[in-house]
Amino acid sequence: MxxxxxxxxxxxxxxxxxxxxxxxxxxxxxxxxxxxxxxxxxxKSREDLVLKVIDRYLKPYYLCPIERMEQVWENKRVDMSTRTLLWEGFFAPQRFKAYQEYAGMDIAFRDFYFLLYEGMKKYEEVEHYFAENTRKRELCLRRILERGKERKEIPADANLDSCIVMTLAMQDGILALKVLDDKIDDEEKYRYMEKQMWKDLVGQEAYGPYLDGGVESA
CATH class of the missing domain: 1.10.10.60 (Homeodomain-like)
Incomplete structure (x- = not known):
């Protein structure tokens, strides 16, 4: 072993x-x-090795964040404000630092991204993991936001579809920036994105009362 x-x-x-x-x-x-x-x-062969490398190192990049999102949702959604849940249960699990800790290696994101891209072109397994990750990230985000509406922490007329599309697109943008400059702090970018996203959801005038996740906290 x-x-x-x-x-x-x-x-x-x-x-x-x-x-x-x-x-x-x-x-x-x-x-x-x-x-x-x-x-x-x-x-058994070099191909067997490649598939096991994919299973050991690439698959967790896509699946571990989703598992973390599910854990936060199951364990903390009852007591946690929607805004905090948004960070802990959606943005935080996707930081590249969390993946590096899992892999136990200091990995240049650019090298990792290019390997993922090559893997998606050559191996159905990697393409499948990518598609599942994208689908489940959208589901996790929608679930959190809909829960926010139910708790009246997000206005009933907030456009969740637009917010979700923009958030996923902005995440792709952060990854592209990190490919160009590996020194970019993706956690800082995610925190800024979360702040702007919350402002857009609750409206600029109402942002103050919603700042800590609900009108009762103002």
Missing amino acids: KTEQNILQTAFRLFLGKGFSDISTNEIIREAGATKGGFYYCF
Whole structure:
């Protein structure tokens, strides 16, 4: 198991640098300090290795944030204000820092993004994870906002559809910026986005009373 994890981590690190196609099996074995016998004991083929790298490192990027959103929704939605729930149960789980902590590696976002893009073009599994992530993020966001309306923390006439479309598009924009400049603090961008989103939802004039998540907190 230790040999397998070492090879997986080594392969992922090499793929981040050069992509899936430009790294040979021999290079992975050499960099991992393994033997061919050890490699083929753990993996049936190079393709088997790639699929396991996808399962170990790319799949969690898409699925772990959704799992975190579900956990926050189930455990905290009763007592938490909608605005706080919006951050804890939607924006916070998507920070790249959270993924780096999961992977246990300091990863350049640009390298990771390009590997994801290559993976989506070449492997149905990655394309499926991306599509599921997009669908479930939208569902999670809508659920939180509709709950806000029910609790009268968001005005009844607020246009949720427009808000959701804009929020998802702005998130894509933040990712694009981070590809250009890996030093961009995505948490800072998400917090700014959340603040502007909340203003748009409750209206500028009503923003003060809704600042802490509901009119009763004013």
